[in-house]
Amino acid sequence: MTPEKGPSTGDATLRRRIKPWEFEIFFDPRELRKETCLLYEIKWGTSHNLWRNSCQNATKHAEINFIEKFTSERHFSPSVSCFINWFLSWSPCWECSNAIRNFLREHPNVTLVIYVARLFHHQDQQNRQGLRDLIISGVTLQIMTVSEYCHCWKNFVDYPPGEEVLWPRYPPLWKMYALELHCIILNLPSCLKISRCQHQPTLFSLALKNCHYQMIPPHILLATGLIQPSITWR
Numbered sequence: 001m002t003p004e005k006g007p008s009t010g011d012a013t014l015r016r017r018i019k020p021w022e023f024e025i026f027f028d029p030r031e032l033r034k035e036t037c038l039l040y041e042i043k044w045g046t047s048h049n050l051w052r053n054s055c056q057n058a059t060k061h062a063e064i065n066f067i068e069k070f071t072s073e074r075h076f077s078p079s080v081s082c083f084i085n086w087f088l089s090w091s092p093c094w095e096c097s098n099a100i101r102n103f104l105r106e107h108p109n110v111t112l113v114i115y116v117a118r119l120f121h122h123q124d125q126q127n128r129q130g131l132r133d134l135i136i137s138g139v140t141l142q143i144m145t146v147s148e149y150c151h152c153w154k155n156f157v158d159y160p161p162g163e164e165v166l167w168p169r170y171p172p173l174w175k176m177y178a179l180e181l182h183c184i185i186l187n188l189p190s191c192l193k194i195s196r197c198q199h200q201p202t203l204f205s206l207a208l209k210n211c212h213y214q215m216i217p218p219h220i221l222l223a224t225g226l227i228q229p230s231i232t233w234r
Ligand SMILES: [Zn+2]
Pocket: 061, 063, 092, 093, 094, 095, 096, 097
């Protein structure tokens, strides 16, 4: 009988992995907890090796902690490209977006892809502009889908033996967040409403206006599975 698999004890990343309960609460799209968790992987040049680690917000936001740690520990050779993937439980606030843009401006050899579980204060116009500016400056910004949750669970979480495929199955709120991210990118009004009442589950709903139907490509609206194709009767 083969032993049940957890992350291998020979895995050098094991001590840097987070606990399953940490992943579950940080990346639950229904949870609006204050703290932010950042899981990151870094690849240099043509190397196939990835460096993985995580950080959280402390006195500074997680993104700032990453940038300060990364720039203080690494000597950048402008001739070596660097690929960074972030998996963030909250999207960057506008101040972090500015700091990320400055970081990328100073290190043009860095390519940054950011996956986010939730959009931080997504109706705040400064935050919305911050995300647009990030995209304009070359950052790829996406909402975490099932494949990113699966990837993070396998590569960043110290999951129990035999639970490699048992990443948390959350309701597919990422579809709503993905639609809202399109609104942000296209500079449209917010369509995602989040209502919080004490002792009640948080409510997520979509309020689409004409401008959303006109400006968001139909395949994106339909891909969410939240919008029914219109039927014309003759
Ligand atoms: Zn921030």
